[in-house]
Amino acid sequence: MKATVSLDSVWNLVKSLSTDNQKWLADKVYEEIAHKQKKSNRLVFPHRSAGESVSPEVKAMSIGRLPDGFDFERETEKMWEEWAK
DSSP: OOOOOOHHHHHHHHHHSOHHHHHHHHHHHHHHHHHHHHHHOOOOOOOOOTTOOOOHHHHHHHHOOOOTTOOHHHHHHHHHHHHHO
């Protein structure tokens, strides 16, 4: 059996719940939305060859404008060295 309930009635019911129950309900709603979005909006990433470098334009789009004199390659190597410790 399907019943029709107005959104105002649902909102009044939600307002009457305790804060903990409202948070639980909100979490469940967000989980359901995320689950539906994963199914419908799968991201497809283009393939890039292992030896191919990332263009400065793409770097600017993904990490923003870097300060003058910033050496991306040197900083990346330093990061890998620190992670290897």
